[in-house]
Amino acid sequence: MDAQMKKGLLDVCVLFTLKKEDTYGYKLTQEITSLLDTSESALYPVLRRLESQGLLETYSSEHSGRLRKYYRITAVGIKRLNENIKELNDLKKVLDYIIEGEKNG
Amino acid sequence: MDERILTFIKNLKLHLEGIPDAEAREAVSYYEEYLNDAAEAGKDIDEILLQFDSPEKIAAEIKAEACITRAQRSPGLKNFSKILKYAFNGITTPLAFLGVAIFVIISYSLVISLFAGAAGVIAGAVGAILLAIYEATSIPSQFTLEILGTIGIGLLSAGICLFASLGLYKLGRLLIIASAKMIHRLQKSSSVQAQEKNSPSYTKKGNSKPLAIIYTIIIVIGFTLFFTSGLPYKYFTIFNSMKPQSIVLRNMEYSTEKINKISIVTAHSHIKLEHGSSDKVNISYEQPDWLDYECSVSGSMLSFYEKSNGRLSLFWLIKRHESVTEITIAIPEGYNPDIITLESTGGYILIKDIPDNLKVTTNTGSIKLDNSTAVKKSYSIKASTGTGYIEVNGAPAGSKYGKGLQYYDNSESGKSIILESKGGNISIIGKQ
Numbered sequence: 177m178d179a180q181m182k183k184g185l186l187d188v189c190v191l192f193t194l195k196k197e198d199t200y201g202y203k204l205t206q207e208i209t210s211l212l213d214t215s216e217s218a219l220y221p222v223l224r225r226l227e228s229q230g231l232l233e234t235y236s237s238e239h240s241g242r243l244r245k246y247y248r249i250t251a252v253g254i255k256r257l258n259e260n261i262k263e264l265n266d267l268k269k270v271l272d273y274i275i276e277g278e279k280n281g
Numbered sequence: 282m283d284e285r286i287l288t289f290i291k292n293l294k295l296h297l298e299g300i301p302d303a304e305a306r307e308a309v310s311y312y313e314e315y316l317n318d319a320a321e322a323g324k325d326i327d328e329i330l331l332q333f334d335s336p337e338k339i340a341a342e343i344k345a346e347a348c349i350t351r352a353q354r355s356p357g358l359k360n361f362s363k364i365l366k367y368a369f370n371g372i373t374t375p376l377a378f379l380g381v382a383i384f385v386i387i388s389y390s391l392v393i394s395l396f397a398g399a400a401g402v403i404a405g406a407v408g409a410i411l412l413a414i415y416e417a418t419s420i421p422s423q424f425t426l427e428i429l430g431t432i433g434i435g436l437l438s439a440g441i442c443l444f445a446s447l448g449l450y451k452l453g454r455l456l457i458i459a460s461a462k463m464i465h466r467l468q469k470s471s472s473v474q475a476q477e478k479n480s481p482s483y484t485k486k487g488n489s490k491p492l493a494i495i496y497t498i499i500i501v502i503g504f505t506l507f508f509t510s511g512l513p514y515k516y517f518t519i520f521n522s523m524k525p526q527s528i529v530l531r532n533m534e535y536s537t538e539k540i541n542k543i544s545i546v547t548a549h550s551h552i553k554l555e556h557g558s559s560d561k562v563n564i565s566y567e568q569p570d571w572l573d574y575e576c577s578v579s580g581s582m583l584s585f586y587e588k589s590n591g592r593l594s595l596f597w598l599i600k601r602h603e604s605v606t607e608i609t610i611a612i613p614e615g616y617n618p619d620i621i622t623l624e625s626t627g628g629y630i631l632i633k634d635i636p637d638n639l640k641v642t643t644n645t646g647s648i649k650l651d652n653s654t655a656v657k658k659s660y661s662i663k664a665s666t667g668t669g670y671i672e673v674n675g676a677p678a679g680s681k682y683g684k685g686l687q688y689y690d691n692s693e694s695g696k697s698i699i700l701e702s703k704g705g706n707i708s709i710i711g712k713q
Contacts, residue, residue: 217334220308
């Protein structure tokens with residue numbers, strides 16, 4: 177996939193995954209890299225940016241003797257996610273048209 | 282902790298040098314945690330580190346992100362300069378490079394000019410206050426209203442300047458934020474642009490509100506002091522050549538026996554010299570409430586001297602404009618003093634039928650010599666102006682002399698009349 181396209185989809189993937197449940201860096205990365213072929217270290221700047229924009233927040237929870245940082249989506253984040261999903265639906269219409277067209281044509 | 286993880290972390294820390302400690306610590310702890318979680322999950326550390334981007338690349342992206350966020354949070358010149366470097370990240374085509382270069386140059390110079398302008402205007406405010414204090418301290422203490430009024434105009438001007446500087450400064454900050462957003466967009470994909478529009482503004486709330494309030498208070502105090510002092514009305518009266526309301530008429534008489542020379546010097550009152558019906562020298566002077574005078578005979582010279590009584594500040598500027606107050610000197614017919622000297626900075630001088638030794642000087646006022654009904658006496662005349670014209674009997678006269686004009690006619694010897702005006706016109710009527 178084009179690098180620019182990947183960059184754009186990372187945000188919505190992160191927000192969507194966090195909407196399903198709170199999670200921590202490693203687990204989040206595993207989920208996303210299975211879908212989008214990105215480097216395992218690529219997620220940190222994205223998480224940092226989304227946090228500074230107020231779309232997600234962090235909290236610490238104890239796990240086997242050390243503190244682990246968890247990410248949670250905020251109300252603003254959910255609003256943003258819904259806007260993004262609407263855009264993706266518009267995109268899907270175009271994609272379906274081309275891909276179906278390819279199949280049949 | 283694992284040796285390889287430690288090495289990676291060390292490299293990362295090295296490359297993160299330059300960004301705030303808190304940011305660096307955050308990043309390092311994220312990756313430490315990540316690698317620990319990966320090890321716990323049974324992953325091979327070597328494989329993961331191979332998968333990772335190099336510590337250099339990771340650090341570079343974190344730095345760029347941190348800079349841009351910081352510039353939007355606290356839009357200062359230092360932060361701004363840092364992010365301009367990142368504007369060129371990922372620009373590959375020469376055309377795009379040119380475009381970004383132009384953008385960087387323009388936005389940087391605009392921001393610098395705005396901040397420099399803000400500083401310059403503050404200097405103006407300081408200057409205004411200093412000038413006001415200097416003028417106020419020169420006012421005699423009995424004129425309290427005028428002292429307060431002078432301080433008032435200083436505060437008013439300073440307050441307006443300070444407000445302007447605040448405006449310029451905020452404009453500079455806005456420009457920095459806008460440029461940072463622009464640069465951010467240049468680095469991300471187009472889908473992020475839609476998000477940026479809705480992104481909540483997370484700029485640190487500038488601390489300008491208390492300043493704005495203080496400046497407004499200064500302006501209001503200055504305005505009140507100035508407008509209740511009566512100074513604006515006086516300035517308005519003078520600059521619109523209106524007759525002042527509070528005039529005291531002074532009349533003085535001098536016998537011609539002991540007087541050979543007459544010297545009249547005014548700041549900006551008009552001077553009128555003519556023949557009178559009395560057999561004494563008569564001086565009639567309209568004294569306004571901001572002027573003082575000295576009139577005395579010393580030796581064989583009668584001298585009248587008009588000056589400010591300190592009441593009006595910025596008098597050095599005001600006296601260049603005429604005051605619609607007059608001093609009239611009436612000398613008896615047949616009385617011929619050795620010389621009469623008339624001088625005024627802002628006032629006009631009118632001489633009627635006095636073909637005697639005269640020396641007349643003005644700065645901004647005009648001189649009119651009207652000897653049309655004088656019993657013909659011979660006199661030579663020299664008139665020179667700086668920027669004004671010279672007219673003799675209604676027609677332009679005089680030739681270029683230095684930076685101004687000069688008219689010289691000594692075809693008739695006898696008395697000599699010298700007229701000099703720096704900024705005014707000279708008009709001579711009745712010369713043969």
